[in-house]
Amino acid sequence: MIISVDPAASRPPYEQVKQQIEQLIRRGELAQGTRLPTVRQLAGELGLAVNTVARAYKELEADRLVETRGRNGTFVLASRSQVDDEETRAAATVFARAARRAGLSIAEATRVLNEAW
Template sequence: MNAGISVNLRSPVPPFEQIRAQIASLITVGTLAPGIRLPTVRSLASDLGLAAGTVARAYKELELAGLIETRRRNGTVVAGTPAPPARTDAHGQEAATAEVLAAVDRYIAEGRNAGLDDAALLEILRARQGWSHE
């Protein structure tokens, strides 16, 4: 079981970063809820055809960010993520923050899978919105 995680070996984004970003996104949008057990490092590495050290590095960075925690007997579990602050629009209604974050995460993941770096993704956003290059 790889929790829907995939790695594009042709991408300039290192595999550990692709794994880290995808798991972080799944946690952020609530697909992976607090307490959910993640696959073992070896299991996920095997499923993805990667070295265990690659997955271990992704897990370590997620743990440092407070998104997951490793428990001796329970393995690695989702610790959760702080809820984004509620925002209201001009009419006092709560904005769809979670949906926007999910869309941004999908945009980043798709762009990275297509081999685009952060600068290219930002340039696409600027071009679509007519932003200036500040």
């Protein structure tokens, strides 16, 4: 797993780590069930504090992309298709709520969606 952190970047290091792992999962480079490096190992490789990597892992876990199994390690939980499906469902839910607030019927909302497609 190749991850780098730019100390001069405006984005905090934990966000850089989180984003890069998330991208690896989305691209299928980290498959479901893949064990991630330990927090200490990755922190050492990147020259970061252990708490920085732990925060990135914790946020990935909150997003249901990885799962920490105690002393067994942290594993990729979601496959690329699961991540894409969840994002699509979330976007559809946001769109449906906005359409209802705007007073659109299902037919009108479908028309708007078809036009955007």
